[in-house]
Each structure stands twice: as structure tokens, then as C-alpha cells.
Amino acid sequence: MGSSSLLEQRQAEDKAAWDAYWKLRDLDSRGTIYPRIKYYAHKAFDAPATWFRETIVEPINNRNRLPYYQRKLTRVPEIDECGVNDQACFFEANEQYRLDKMVDGFILQTLRGRVERCMNYHEPDFSRCAKVIEDMEENELNFFIKYGELGGEADVRDAYMKQKHRLIWERRHPEIMEARRQAIKEHKEKLANGEFDHSFWKKGMFWHDKKHYEPPYEFFLSKSPLEGDKPLSKDWQYYKKVAQDPEFDKEQGKKSTFRAW
Numbered sequence: 138m139g140s141s142s143l144l145e146q147r148q149a150e151d152k153a154a155w156d157a158y159w160k161l162r163d164l165d166s167r168g169t170i171y172p173r174i175k176y177y178a179h180k181a182f183d184a185p186a187t188w189f190r191e192t193i194v195e196p197i198n199n200r201n202r203l204p205y206y207q208r209k210l211t212r213v214p215e216i217d218e219c220g221v222n223d224q225a226c227f228f229e230a231n232e233q234y235r236l237d238k239m240v241d242g243f244i245l246q247t248l249r250g251r252v253e254r255c256m257n258y259h260e261p262d263f264s265r266c267a268k269v270i271e272d273m274e275e276n277e278l279n280f281f282i283k284y285g286e287l288g289g290e291a292d293v294r295d296a297y298m299k300q301k302h303r304l305i306w307e308r309r310h311p312e313i314m315e316a317r318r319q320a321i322k323e324h325k326e327k328l329a330n331g332e333f334d335h336s337f338w339k340k341g342m343f344w345h346d347k348k349h350y351e352p353p354y355e356f357f358l359s360k361s362p363l364e365g366d367k368p369l370s371k372d373w374q375y376y377k378k379v380a381q382d383p384e385f386d387k388e389q390g391k392k393s394t395f396r397a398w
Contacts, residue, residue, distance in 0.1 A: 144202070148195060155187070210236070216293045227293075234293035238284055245280050248273040267333035274338040 159180065166172040213233050219226035252273045255266040263270075282303070287295050307314050324337045378385050 144199065152191070159183075216297045231293040234296060241280055241284070245273070245276055248276055264333065267328065270335065270338075271328060271333070278338075 162176050162179075166176040213229040214226055216227065216230040216234070219230055248269070251269045252266060255269050256263055259265045283296060283300070284291075287299060320337075324334065327334060
């Protein structure tokens with residue numbers, strides 16, 4: 138029931154979008170000659186195809202649509218549940234880690250595709266894409282936290298050790314974690330009020346975006362297999378000093394200006 142209602146909703150949204158498109162074409166071509174001829178010519182080709190799709194094709198597809206069930210694999214014990222010398226348990230946990238990484242990568246790729254389509258559709262007004270951009274940036278950060286800076290040959294033990302060291306670091310620096318929680322809280326409040334500040338995720342400098350740190354620069358490529366264990370960010374004390382001292386490192390801090398040489 139839910140699937141059919143979602144399908145009907147999507148079809149209704151598509152129809153409303155096309156109706157708005159033809160209405161705009163009609164309004165733009167009024168009082169003209171050549172654009173009006175183009176409008177009627179395009180409408181003459183589109184009307185039969187649209188009628189055939191909405192009257193014949195879509196009802197047949199809706200009646201014969203097969204139910205889709207997402208496959209749910211049985212979870213095996215995680216690496217922290219394996220014995221020290223239990224190689225079979227380690228192998229299963231590592232295969233599960235590789236599968237999770239692949240699925241997370243596909244999810245992130247889907248979110249990036251949504252952002253790209255939204256920005257292409259609404260250009261130059263990207264305010265309508267705030268939700269999809271926020272989802273992509275948040276998931277990209279989570280992906281990097283789990284898999285980033287490990288390299289393409291990392292296994293589940295490397296990811297487990299990274300998680301352990303991260304938790305230790307967070308316990309040793311509670312003031313930094315509290316500042317981060319406060320910053321994300323303020324950002325979410327602004328987003329709820331309709332104010333989206335993309336600089337919260339991208340600071341505006343080329344090197345701030347980790348995917349631009351070194352080639353290849355393709356947007357869709359995964360970070361972890363490409364960047365390895367290179368130090369991609371400066372020490373937290375650097376950012377703290379930049380925030381406290383406006384005279385410190387103007388060329389690379391948040392007050393820096395672009396230079397072409």
C-alpha cells in the first residue's frame with residue numbers, strides 16, 4: 138500500500154512539473170511568432186506521447202509491478218567480538234566490513250547524485266537544495282570518519298583501531314567536542330529556520346575540501362582508497378589559534394583572501 142501510494146505521488150509530481158513547464162512555455166511564447174510556432178510544434182509531438190504513457194503504459198506497469206524486497210544479510214560477529222586467534226571470525230568480520238564499506242559508498246554516491254541533479258535543476262538558486270546538500274555533507278563526514286585516511290588496503294582491524302583511537306582522543310579533549318556539539322546545534326537551528334550556511338561544511342578555501350587535496354580531483358571518487366594515511370588536516374591547535382588571534386596566519390586562515398600568484 139505504501140509503495141503504490143509513493144508511486145502515485147511520484148507520478149503526480151512528475152505530471153505537475155511537466156504541466157508547469159508547458160504553462161511557462163505558453164506564457165513565454167505569447168505575442169511572438171517563431172517561439173510560438175516552436176511551442177505548438179513541440180506540443181504536437183509531446184501530447185500524443187504523454188497521452189500514450191499516462192493512459193496505457195503507466196496503468197499497465199502499475200498493475201503488473203512486482204513487489205521488491207531488500208535483501209537483508211545475516212550479521213556476523215563484529216571484530217571486537219572475535220577471539221585473538223580466531224581467524225575464521227576475523228575473516229567473516231572483514232568480509233562484512235568490506236560489504237558495509239561498499240554499501241556506504243553507494244549510499245554516498247546516490248546522495249551526491251541527488252545534489253548534482255538538484256543544483257543543475259535549480260541553478261543559480263541553490264537554496265532549494267539545502268536539504269540534499271546537508272544530507273550529503275553529513276554522510277560524507279561520517280563516511281570519512283569511519284573509512285577515511287586508512288588507505289585502500291585497510292581491513293576491519295584498522296578501522297576498529299581508528300575508532301578506538303578516536304574515542305580516546307575525544308575523551309582527552311572534551312572542550313573541543315563540546316565546541317563541536319555547540320557548533321552543529323547552532324547550524325541545525327539555522328537550517329530549521331531556513332538559513333543554510335554551506336561554509337559550515339566547506340570553509341571556502343581550496344585545501345579545506347579534502348577531496349581536492351591531491352589528484353585525482355573527480356568529485357565522485359572515494360576518499361579512503363585515494364588519500365591513504367596522509368595528514369589531510371592541520372592540527373586542531375592551529376584552528377584554535379586562528380579563531381583566537383585574528384593576526385595569526387592571515388594567508389591560510391579563515392580571513393585569508395584569494396591570490397592568483
